[in-house]
Amino acid sequence: MKKVFVSGCYDILHAGHLQFFEEARAHGDYLIVSFASAEVLWHHKRRKPSIPDDHKRVLLEGLRMVDEVIVTQGHDEGLDFKEDFLRIRPAMLLVTEDDKYGALKRELCAQVGAEYRILPKTPPKFAPVSTSSIVRWVQAPTEAPLRVDFAGGWLDVPRFARDGEFVVNCAISPLVSLRDWPYEKQAGLGGSGAWALLNGKDGIDSELDLGVGWQDPAVIRETGLCVWRSGQRPALDFKHNGDFLKGRMAIYWTGTPHDTPGAADLPRDYDRIAESGRIARQGVLESSLEVLSRGVDLYHATQLDEGMDPLPDLPGALARKYCGGGHGGYALYLFSREAARASALATTASLRPIELFCRV
Numbered sequence: 001m002k003k004v005f006v007s008g009c010y011d012i013l014h015a016g017h018l019q020f021f022e023e024a025r026a027h028g029d030y031l032i033v034s035f036a037s038a039e040v041l042w043h044h045k046r047r048k049p050s051i052p053d054d055h056k057r058v059l060l061e062g063l064r065m066v067d068e069v070i071v072t073q074g075h076d077e078g079l080d081f082k083e084d085f086l087r088i089r090p091a092m093l094l095v096t097e098d099d100k101y102g103a104l105k106r107e108l109c110a111q112v113g114a115e116y117r118i119l120p121k122t123p124p125k126f127a128p129v130s131t132s133s134i135v136r137w138v139q140a141p142t143e144a145p146l147r148v149d150f151a152g153g154w155l156d157v158p159r160f161a162r163d164g165e166f167v168v169n170c171a172i173s174p175l176v177s178l179r180d181w182p183y184e185k186q187a188g189l190g191g192s193g194a195w196a197l198l199n200g201k202d203g204i205d206s207e208l209d210l211g212v213g214w215q216d217p218a219v220i221r222e223t224g225l226c227v228w229r230s231g232q233r234p235a236l237d238f239k240h241n242g243d244f245l246k247g248r249m250a251i252y253w254t255g256t257p258h259d260t261p262g263a264a265d266l267p268r269d270y271d272r273i274a275e276s277g278r279i280a281r282q283g284v285l286e287s288s289l290e291v292l293s294r295g296v297d298l299y300h301a302t303q304l305d306e307g308m309d310p311l312p313d314l315p316g317a318l319a320r321k322y323c324g325g326g327h328g329g330y331a332l333y334l335f336s337r338e339a340a341r342a343s344a345l346a347t348t349a350s351l352r353p354i355e356l357f358c359r360v
Helices: 015-025 038-045 053-061 082-088 102-112 131-139 191-198 204-209 215-222 270-285 289-305 338-347
Strands: 003-008 030-036 068-072 092-096 115-119 144-151 166-176 225-229 236-240 249-253 317-322 330-335 351-356
Touching: 003 015, 003 082, 015 030, 015 115, 030 038, 030 053, 030 082, 053 068, 068 082, 082 102, 092 102, 102 115, 144 191, 144 215, 144 270, 144 289, 144 330, 166 191, 166 215, 166 270, 191 215, 215 225, 215 236, 225 270, 236 270, 249 338, 270 289, 289 317, 289 330, 330 338, 338 351
Parallel strands: 003 030, 003 092, 030 068, 092 115
Antiparallel strands: 144 166, 166 225, 166 351, 225 236, 249 330, 249 351, 317 330
């Protein structure tokens, strides 16, 4: 009988594990699957397994291609199965191409005359996943906010970042979900960041890979009215519940989508953008709608100089600006009073109310 041996954590079984077991079983007559016990997992990775060891063992034993399951107890990193392997003396140890302990395992195989073989990656039968991605999917919320930015935008893009400057934004409701998205798409409200969060992803790296900034996924994950320090990665300066904004915000659909990556390298006045962020930050510190509006208006002035179309005047509006990269999408309006917003909503079909969303 030719026994083959595989090892791993197999913390959350998925289709990729089953495919690996099937391919391993094809190399022999008897497949032994070992997995690190909860004690070993804690010793090496400082985390607990997703399910108790006895439950995981039963699940593995129930697979048609698995003949034997071993729960390992060894503390040698990468070789927690060493004692069992030397006892069983299998004919082959099979690993994946990303095995990090190849040298140690080859040496172990030499002690019993076993073959060390790397299984090449084959096209998966399903879209590949990992245990960590499954955990993120399980933990993903069913709803998420979008966001509006007040001032300092573009200073979250690493190549435009400035030490000592700030980005000011907030998360908004109504919320969105994978089944209900009550906003226009490509709208400058951070939809890609919300979509990533709803799908169990962080979103920050994917935004940076697009050549844009991190503020969308950062504030959507954090929620509230946030002041961020400009830099390579999100660093929260402070957070406010935004109560002084209640009943004062609305967004106006310009009628055309926008493209933030396409606008990233257009010339713009970063000195004034940085100044707008400082003013808006002071407005948040003082809970002052008037000071915050001055920061928003200054930022909007830079947008007009960049070539964006003027936004309509609405009675009672203290400030306005395009959201996100501008040149289309939604525009943010701040109103002096709730009654002024209500009046504008009644006369402007493309205007809709939003409220700050803060998860404690």
